[in-house]
Amino acid sequence: MKILVANLGSTSLKYRLFDFSSGQEKLLTRGGYERVTDYPATIESCLADMKKGGFIQSDSDLAAVGFKTIMARNVNGCVRLDEKVLKAMEFYNPIAPAHNPPYITGVRLFAQKMPNTPLVGLFETAFYQFAPEAAMRYAVPEAWYEHGVRRWGFHGASHKFIAERSAEMLGRNDVAERSRQLYVNNGATPVQKPNLRVISCHLGGSSSITGILNGAAIGNSMGLSPQSGVPHNNRVGELDSFAIPFVMRTMNLTIDEVEKQLCKESGLKGLSNHSNDIRDVQAKGADGCAKSKLAIDVYIQNVRHWIGSYFLQLNGADALVFTAGIGENRPELREAICAELDQLGIMLDPKLNAQTKAVEAVISAPESKVKVMVIPTNEELVVAREVKRFLEKQ
């Protein structure tokens, strides 16, 4: 069974092709296109590349195309992306303006190109379906809640990968297996007994922290929208809701201007007044730029805030995991995030930390009660596995 997973941005298309034939789980090929202007032609090129490489003979060799979709009204889990679901995604365009529209457009184009191939989405919100209600509610009027104003949680596929992989690395295959079973549409419920507490830090262009108990998420730093929680590259992160009416009234900003500024001109970019890439911000900070240094400090402060929150909710932690672009590649940020946490049992091994980039490793000192780990994430594999499970149930 061959499953293509397509990662759609507004001007990018990345893909991975998996083969699940005869019990294996193999990445056949991967590729991507940046600065896409003609999406239909790019889909065509993607299919042509896979044929040229001999990975598929024709489009019909693909059992399905899987997508890491973000959110939809009254839809969660792993579902077929028909027009009804795409409409339900459209409803949340204002909450996920950078994410939902490119998926909706891209999926419609795939549907035109491959009308007989199932197009299946695994929603990023799916991993939080077992989180306690109290962790997912805002204190707003009930009508708002019924309209969808609640915490949803995102980066579900990535944190799900970390839930399984960290359990395996800790020798807890029982929890990894439970986590694998425990996902969407399969009626499983989380188990309380085998106590394994993991805090997963997905730190990248966008960042979120998740607490994981026995393979199931108990919450996520992102709430209603993927703009919330920790500051992101150019998106705001946590903000007191009263800031919005305040700036609209006193700075005469329109709602569209506010949305654009929170979405495109905030986060690391807003704080540093310079760049949305942490590498540039760090380099400028090291050169003495006070705003850039502050941007990094705010980021670190926010990551520590959420780690602290889940450390408390989980009554400690067995593992603290770093993943994604920043988490996997920036030892100096991991060091700053873990600084002076020895009383909580979190102690890095400076040498192991410094030498670990984009590979799986334990980077804590032997005496650290909490194992600190780096695990490169594999969101596409999680999507492909769920799409396979979805197809098998049809």
Ligand code: ADP
């Ligand atoms: P996302 O998928 O949310 O865009 P990624 O996981 O691809 O995030 O992370 C990309 C971000 O990671 C970049 O914005 C960059 O700031 C940061 N980063 C830091 N160091 C590196 C590195 N060595 N390689 C790639 N990205 C890095």
